[in-house]
Amino acid sequence: MSSANEYKPSLIRGLWALTVRELKKWLKDPVMVLMLVLQPLIWMGLLGKSMNIGALFTSGNLGNISIGNITIPGNYLIPPVNTTVTIPGPLISQMLQQMFSDIGTRVMQNTFGVADYFSYMAVGMVSMIVMTTTMFSGMSIVWDRRLGFLDKVLSTPVPRGAIIFSKVLNATLRAMFQATIILALAYILGLQLSSTFTLLNLLGIYAAIFLLGVGLSSVFIAFSLRSTRMERPMQIISLIMMPLMFASNTFFPISLMPDWMQAIARVNPLSYLTDAVRQLIILPLDAPALITDFAYLSIFAAVLAAFGIVLSWRYLTK
Amino acid sequence: MNEEVIKAEGLTKVFNKSLVAVDHVNFSVKDGEIFGFLGPNGAGKTTTINMLITVLKPAEGKASVLGYDIVKQANEVRKVIGVVPQEYTADEDLTGYENIMLCADLYGIPRETAKKRAIELLELVELTDFKDKRVETYSGGMRRRLELACGLINRPKVLFLDEPTLGLDVQTRAATWDYIKRLKKEYGMTLFMTTHYLEEADALCDRIAIIDHGKIIVTGAPSELKDSLGGDIITISIKENVDVVDIIRSVEHVKEVKNENGAYRIKAEAGEVTAPLIIEALRKKGYTVTKLSLTEPTLNEVYLEYTGRAMRDIEESREAFRAQRITLRRARGG
Numbered sequence: 001m002s003s004a005n006e007y008k009p010s011l012i013r014g015l016w017a018l019t020v021r022e023l024k025k026w027l028k029d030p031v032m033v034l035m036l037v038l039q040p041l042i043w044m045g046l047l048g049k050s051m052n053i054g055a056l057f058t059s060g061n062l063g064n065i066s067i068g069n070i071t072i073p074g075n076y077l078i079p080p081v082n083t084t085v086t087i088p089g090p091l092i093s094q095m096l097q098q099m100f101s102d103i104g105t106r107v108m109q110n111t112f113g114v115a116d117y118f119s120y121m122a123v124g125m126v127s128m129i130v131m132t133t134t135m136f137s138g139m140s141i142v143w144d145r146r147l148g149f150l151d152k153v154l155s156t157p158v159p160r161g162a163i164i165f166s167k168v169l170n171a172t173l174r175a176m177f178q179a180t181i182i183l184a185l186a187y188i189l190g191l192q193l194s195s196t197f198t199l200l201n202l203l204g205i206y207a208a209i210f211l212l213g214v215g216l217s218s219v220f221i222a223f224s225l226r227s228t229r230m231e232r233p234m235q236i237i238s239l240i241m242m243p244l245m246f247a248s249n250t251f252f253p254i255s256l257m258p259d260w261m262q263a264i265a266r267v268n269p270l271s272y273l274t275d276a277v278r279q280l281i282i283l284p285l286d287a288p289a290l291i292t293d294f295a296y297l298s299i300f301a302a303v304l305a306a307f308g309i310v311l312s313w314r315y316l317t318k
Numbered sequence: 319m320n321e322e323v324i325k326a327e328g329l330t331k332v333f334n335k336s337l338v339a340v341d342h343v344n345f346s347v348k349d350g351e352i353f354g355f356l357g358p359n360g361a362g363k364t365t366t367i368n369m370l371i372t373v374l375k376p377a378e379g380k381a382s383v384l385g386y387d388i389v390k391q392a393n394e395v396r397k398v399i400g401v402v403p404q405e406y407t408a409d410e411d412l413t414g415y416e417n418i419m420l421c422a423d424l425y426g427i428p429r430e431t432a433k434k435r436a437i438e439l440l441e442l443v444e445l446t447d448f449k450d451k452r453v454e455t456y457s458g459g460m461r462r463r464l465e466l467a468c469g470l471i472n473r474p475k476v477l478f479l480d481e482p483t484l485g486l487d488v489q490t491r492a493a494t495w496d497y498i499k500r501l502k503k504e505y506g507m508t509l510f511m512t513t514h515y516l517e518e519a520d521a522l523c524d525r526i527a528i529i530d531h532g533k534i535i536v537t538g539a540p541s542e543l544k545d546s547l548g549g550d551i552i553t554i555s556i557k558e559n560v561d562v563v564d565i566i567r568s569v570e571h572v573k574e575v576k577n578e579n580g581a582y583r584i585k586a587e588a589g590e591v592t593a594p595l596i597i598e599a600l601r602k603k604g605y606t607v608t609k610l611s612l613t614e615p616t617l618n619e620v621y622l623e624y625t626g627r628a629m630r631d632i633e634e635s636r637e638a639f640r641a642q643r644i645t646l647r648r649a650r651g652g
Binding site: 007008009010013014016017018021024025028029147148149151152153154155156157158317 | 409426427
């Protein structure tokens with residue numbers, strides 16, 4: 001005969017069941033997946049390809065400058081000679097073009113770390129998709145509450161943690177999946193892999209995405225759960241998304257920003273995810289920098305997850 | 319058995335520090351009965367149920383379900399109760415079967431047992447043919463039945479039903495009542511339900527409590543409450559133009575007689591037995607009864623008697639109101 005004791009409501013099983021539910025819902029709505037990928041794809045295609053910063057320094061830009069012959073008195077030369085020397089204009093032009101294009105490559109290398117801007121910003125789009133995906137998937141708990149699903153789950157003996165963790169896990173898994181699509185598309189569109197890239201680096205990328213995803217989604221879930229109006233989280237997300245992206249190294253290196261903006265960019269977790277992913281894909285791997293990135297992302301994830309989960313917990317057990 | 323399955327003492331819930339939704343409510347539900355909370359929207363029914371199913375914590379007072387305290391032993395309570403919420407909470411993107419299995423996972427019911435039960439429950443609520451269809455294709459009645467099945471997956475000893483027929487049409491509502499009765503019989507549970515449909519309380523409940531403004535106004539069996547109004551109303555007209563009030567009053571069970579312009583309005587217990595006696599008494603004296611009508615008091619009259627007004631519709635809160643609208647829309651859309 002059945003008795004209450006035969007049931008073992010467990011965190012793992014509850015977490016699994018609730019996460020599978022979300023993933024099933026998600027996969028049954030491919031349009032939503034597409035829409036979220038579309039945005040960074042458009043950015044990548046339009047901005048990444050149009051802002052061809054590297055081309056500013058190419059010789060083509062000097063093509064229409066005509067330089068006449070230059071005549072130099074022989075005593076300026078090393079060693080000095082007694083006649084005057086005439087250097088033909090086309091030769092000077094050719095040498096300048098050569099120099100300029102060397103400088104261009106060096107400027108790109110020094111500023112962006114890579115020779116092409118597209119690779120630089122395409123990686124930034126990974127951070128963008130992680131941010132939007134985790135923020136928006138926090139919204140699903142608003143629907144769960146509104147439709148009564150949350151109350152029903154709360155009336156079962158499933159551990160409360162499973163409810164919150166399933167949301168965090170789901171948001172993070174989605175972010176990882178979408179980031180994979182973005183990276184694949186970026187590669188097709190011409191992302192230049194660095195010489196230190198191996199498939200193992202992908203694990204590092206997922207780890208970094210996981211950390212940022214957990215941090216961001218924990219906070220947004222707690223926030224969505226506690227806000228009384230469903231529009232509020234949407235408004236906040238659209239308000240902070242752009243500033244967060246521009247005040248980070250997503251599009252442009254931090255070192256060239258004004259001081260006040262640098263201050264923001266240096267605490268902005270997006271900067272650290274972007275840098276970590278760049279280190280792992282397009283830059284020659286700089287181990288100390290990568291360790292700093294991961295240390296920051298870990299602290300960010302731990303602090304925000306603790307904060308978000310405590311807030312959600314208190315709401316769910318009120 | 320006459321054991322008290324649910325017991326509430328001074329149960330109180332206050333929202334936003336000032337809105338008293340449930341105000342020192344006392345009641346007890348006996349083993350095996352269907353107990354109904356009847357009241358208008360915003361009376362505190364759903365809040366009471368949410369406290370009993372451990373979703374909300376009471377501000378004051380205490381309650382127990384099967385002897386487990388709803389606050390201190392919340393997890394024990396959750397294991398032995400089943401909940402059929404007011405809203406359609408089944409996930410629209412999942413199939414009926416997947417929804418039931420999700421519930422089973424939340425209770426931690428062993429997989430094999432859960433599969434067997436899910437099939438059995440789907441059979442019981444006649445959804446077997448639709449078990450692999452997504453819930454978004456279900457009608458309102460089917461969704462309600464699926465909710466019932468989900469609420470029973472853990473073989474609860476107490477089942478809570480919050481407005482089980484909200485938004486359903488008359489036929490579906492009657493069918494849902496049948497399911498509820500059948501499920502109760504099959505599993506021998508105690509049922510606690512809320513409703514604002516008087517006929518629902520009348521048709522299903524063994525005992526009801528009328529609640530308004532967070533307070534229980536009266537508790538009793540529907541028939542008891544009706545009797546408390548003073549019994550049935552019999553109206554009689556006779557052919558002869560004579561006052562026969564005294565004759566009628568002498569008949570057994572008659573409590574009150576009024577002559578209203580030749581029509582006699584009689585309050586009597588057990589009207590269906592008393593009416594023939596009255597006719598008999600009048601005929602013995604040589605009078606002929608030309609017209610007779612018998613009205614049994616409805617819960618509506620009980621309700622009016624105790625709350626002093628008809629059922630009214632006020633929104634519990636923005637959120638509750640919207641949730642209800644969504645539920646209604648889903649019910650219609652399906």
